[in-house]
Amino acid sequence: MINNSDILETIKMIRQEHLDIRAVTMGISLLDCVDADIGKSCGKVYEKIARSARNHVKTCEEIENRYGIPIINKRVSVTPIAFLAAAAAGNPVKFAEALQRAADATGVNYVGGYGALVHKGFSAGDGALIESMPEALSVTSKVCGFVNIGSTRAGINMDAVALMGEVILKTARATAGNSCFGAAKLVVFCNAVEDNPFMAGAFHGTGEPDCVINVGVSGPGVVRSAVQKSPGADISEIAETIKRTAFKITRMGQLVGTEAAKALGIPFGIVDLSLAPTPAAGDSVAHILEEIGLEKCGAHGTTAALALLNDAVKKGGVMASSHVGGLSGAFIPVSEDAGMIDAVTAGALSLEKLEAMTAVCSVGLDMVVVPGDVPAPVISAIIADEAAIGMVNNKTAAVRVVPAIGKKEGEILDFGGLFGSGPVMGVNRFSPEKFIGRGGRIPAPLTSVRN
Amino acid sequence: MRAVITVTGKDAVGILAKITAVCASANVNVIDMTQTVMQDLFVMSMLADISKSNVEFPALSDNLKECGREMALEIHVMHEDIFNSMHRI
Numbered sequence: 001m002i003n004n005s006d007i008l009e010t011i012k013m014i015r016q017e018h019l020d021i022r023a024v025t026m027g028i029s030l031l032d033c034v035d036a037d038i039g040k041s042c043g044k045v046y047e048k049i050a051r052s053a054r055n056h057v058k059t060c061e062e063i064e065n066r067y068g069i070p071i072i073n074k075r076v077s078v079t080p081i082a083f084l085a086a087a088a089a090g091n092p093v094k095f096a097e098a099l100q101r102a103a104d105a106t107g108v109n110y111v112g113g114y115g116a117l118v119h120k121g122f123s124a125g126d127g128a129l130i131e132s133m134p135e136a137l138s139v140t141s142k143v144c145g146f147v148n149i150g151s152t153r154a155g156i157n158m159d160a161v162a163l164m165g166e167v168i169l170k171t172a173r174a175t176a177g178n179s180c181f182g183a184a185k186l187v188v189f190c191n192a193v194e195d196n197p198f199m200a201g202a203f204h205g206t207g208e209p210d211c212v213i214n215v216g217v218s219g220p221g222v223v224r225s226a227v228q229k230s231p232g233a234d235i236s237e238i239a240e241t242i243k244r245t246a247f248k249i250t251r252m253g254q255l256v257g258t259e260a261a262k263a264l265g266i267p268f269g270i271v272d273l274s275l276a277p278t279p280a281a282g283d284s285v286a287h288i289l290e291e292i293g294l295e296k297c298g299a300h301g302t303t304a305a306l307a308l309l310n311d312a313v314k315k316g317g318v319m320a321s322s323h324v325g326g327l328s329g330a331f332i333p334v335s336e337d338a339g340m341i342d343a344v345t346a347g348a349l350s351l352e353k354l355e356a357m358t359a360v361c362s363v364g365l366d367m368v369v370v371p372g373d374v375p376a377p378v379i380s381a382i383i384a385d386e387a388a389i390g391m392v393n394n395k396t397a398a399v400r401v402v403p404a405i406g407k408k409e410g411e412i413l414d415f416g417g418l419f420g421s422g423p424v425m426g427v428n429r430f431s432p433e434k435f436i437g438r439g440g441r442i443p444a445p446l447t448s449v450r451n
Numbered sequence: 452m453r454a455v456i457t458v459t460g461k462d463a464v465g466i467l468a469k470i471t472a473v474c475a476s477a478n479v480n481v482i483d484m485t486q487t488v489m490q491d492l493f494v495m496s497m498l499a500d501i502s503k504s505n506v507e508f509p510a511l512s513d514n515l516k517e518c519g520r521e522m523a524l525e526i527h528v529m530h531e532d533i534f535n536s537m538h539r540i
Contacts, residue, residue, distance in 0.1 A: 002531065004485055006538040007457055007496050011527055065509045068529035248537045255536040 014069060017221035018283040019249065021256050022276045023073040024060050025112075025197035027204035027212040027269065028052045030079040038090035042098035045084070049076060049102035049111070052211050052266075057107040059263045063256055071256065072218075072418070073109045076102070077202035080146075082116035086125030096136035096143045103142040110185075112202035115146035117192070119154040120441070130160075133167050137182035138174035144200035150190035150387040152394045156442040161387065164188050165380030165436065169403055172372070176405040179415050183402040184367065188383050190390035190397045195270050195325045201398055212269040213261040214326060217253035218276045219245070220337075221283045223313075227291045238292060239312045246273065246316030254321045272326030273317030274362065275309070277337040279420035285309075285330050286339025297339055298349030306330065307360035327396055329362025335402075335415060335422030336367050344423045351382075351425050359389050364398040369413045369422035372405035379403065381432035384442075392445050453482070453531045454501050454508075456515060460524030462493035470497075470526070473518050478505045493524070498531065 013019040033044035053076050060074045078099070085092040099111045114136055116126040133145050147164055150156035168183050175182035187201035194205020197214035204212075226245040227238060253271040261268035277285045286297035289305045310329045318324050332354070334340045343349035351368065358364045364386045370379070383399045390397025404413040404424050414421040458470060467486075474481055479499050486495035504511055512528040519526035 002455065002496075002498075002534040002538065004487065004494060004496050007455060007534055008459075008494065010529075010534055010537055011457060011459075065512065066530045067533040068512075068527055069533060251536045252533060255532060 013219070013222045017219075017225050018278065018280055019219050019222050019252070020070040020072050021215060021253060022218040022274070023075055023197045023199070023216040024071055024256065024260055025075040025077050025202055025214045025216070026053050026056050026266070027077045027195065027208055027214060029204055029208065029210045030084060031206070034084055034087045036087055036089075038088035038094055041084055041088045042094050045095060045098045046102045049078065049099070050105045053106040053108060055264060059260055062263070063259055067256065069252060069256065073199070074107070075197070075199060075202065076106065076108050076111045077197070077204045078111065078113035079204050079206065080116055081114045082125045082129045085129045086123060092125070092129045092132040093136045093139065096140050099143045100140040108142070110142050110144050110199045112144040112146070112199050113204060114143050115148075115203055117148045118160045119148050119151045119157055119190075121157060122160070130163060130167060133186060134170035134174045134182065137171050137185050144185045144202065146187045146189060146192065146201045146203055148189040148192040149383065150391050150442070152191055152391050152447065153444055155444040156190065156384065156387050156391055158384065158436070158441060159439045161380050161384050162377070162436050162439060164383055165376035165378070168379050168401060169376050172403040172405055179413055180402050180405055181415060184400065184415060184419055186400065188399045190387035191395060193326060193396055196327050197272050198274065198276065198327060200400060208269070209267050211266045213257055213264065213266060214269040214272065215253045215257035215260075216272040216274050216276060216326060217249050218274065218278070218283075219249040220275050220277045220285045220288055222249060223275060224282070224284070224288045224291050227288060235308065239308055242309060242312035243316035246313045247320045250317035250320035268323070270323045270325030271317070271321040273314055273321070273324055273328040274326070275313055275330040277331065277333065278418055279336055279338050279341070281338055284337045284339035285332055286337050286343055290339060296346055296348035297343040298353050302353065303356050303360055306332070306357050310361040327362045331362055331366060332357055333367035334425070335369060335413075335420040336418060337420070341420065341423060344425055351427060355385060355389070358386060358397060359393060363396065364390065366398065366400050367419065367422060368401045369404050369424050370401055370427050371408050371424055372403050374403055374427050375433070377431065377433040377436040378427060378429070380436045384436070388442070391442070394447065452502050454499050454528050455531050455534060456497040456499055457527045457529075458493070458495040458519065458524050460493055460519070460522065461491065462488050463522060466493065466495070466522060466524065469518055469522065470515065473514050474499060477511050477514065478503050479511065
């Protein structure tokens with residue numbers, strides 16, 4: 001029989017340290033829903049999602065009951081809608097409405113994939129879809145959008161970067177009455193991955209099977225608690241502790257993913273080795289860094305501590321799972337992490353330090369709230385900087401920045417729920433307008449002679 | 452299918468009797484069990500075969516939790532695979 005202390009450890013992790021499965025995401029290909037008639041295409045989209053995901057939520061709930069482990073989000077990701085918009089003339093917002101109807105019918109929390117891959121240039125449908133995002137993300141509540149504007153192999157599409165600054169601002173304005181929430185559902189990527197289970201940037205890549213289950217795990221509270229138990233440990237021991245803890249967390253994700261896939265009769269894809277925080281007390285990535293020995297997240301040393309944490313999470317997780325993918329690494333969303341919010345409010349964490357941190361961990365500038373009067377070229381330049389970090393370091397980098405319309409630095413924009421509340425961060429106001437206005441492409445970087 | 456039933460709380464007379472009574476009425480066979488008292492905290496874990504249970508898993512879990520509430524005990528019922536996967540390589 002399993003020994004008592006192991007049993008109690010698992011129960012403590014779940015009950016007291018917020019261990020949960022953050023997302024079980026069903027990826028669904030919509031390539032067979034392409035039609036020249038947008039109405040027919042939308043009908044096929046709705047029908048395919050409603051059919052494929054009809055048991056998704058129920059199955060996840062059964063697994064929650066059986067294993068006693070909470071599954072916070074049940075989601076669906078789909079083929080980038082720009083592929084369908086390319087064939088069908090008409091307003092792409094109709095696709096967003098079809099996705100919303102499918103989300104309502106299946107009971108999933110979010111549907112991701114209203115987006116386009118434009119890292120080298122725009123093809124048919126891409127431009128119209130991106131232009132439609134402010135409307136699509138404001139008339140729907142459960143639809144998430146993404147745009148991939150760069151990659152290590154293709155470089156950065158600066159025309160797309162310029163456009164996304166405008167689109168983010170317009171999306172925030174279109175949802176100004178709802179905490180600018182539209183912008184929180186929109187992610188701009190460099191090196192986007194095809195099997196990401198996390199919103200808002202999830203989409204189902206063209207290299208994926210017709211239908212697949214991907215799992216994102218969580219557990220910052222568990223890691224912090226493990227670090228807390230070794231107050232005198234040196235950094236090697238800390239790394240070892242994090243690895244062991246990450247192994248346990250990921251094993252649970254692997255179990256849930258394979259069980260869900262088996263019950264639904266579809267292939268299991270990947271486990272995303274993630275440390276995803278929530279605004280709840282004790283579920284913060286920033287607090288792990290502080291537990292390692294920083295007075296506040298953002299202090300000098302934060303980047304090094306985060307690099308250690310991120311690497312240890314991957315090393316522990318990779319052995320626990322048969323297939324690893326997605327964004328894999330520690331997330332540092334500002335508004336969704338109580339410790340990050342505190343650090344910004346205390347003046348310890350600036351946008352520049354946050355950018356440096358994104359060079360060594362998963363994703364990028366996530367859930368960062370900026371003043372509503374920041375001009376579009378500045379937002380574009382924030383995207384360009386982050387994309388450059390992703391491009392040069394051969395990693396996924398993303399920007400999910402929310403302009404808080406009508407708010408100034410130091411005020412709070414409250415989203416509620418898992419999205420939390422973000423303090424409006426200060427932004428460097430010197431203008432990058434000429435740089436952004438040039439357009440064109442940043443050539444793909446050299447990947448040898450690395451300095 | 453085998454489940455791990457965990458009971459924690461203040462030690463009292465009749466805990467085991469009441470919990471095994473709930474198991475018996477659901478046709479759940481207790482295969483193994485351990486119990487200790489750590490600093491006044493009663494900790495018991497049971498491995499139970501629930502494949503012939505006459506109630507669904509969520510109902511069994513609810514019945515046991517309800518039984519626990521009456522005695523101010525916390526009871527969790529979880530499939531054994533979660534512990535096997537987390538603690539065994």
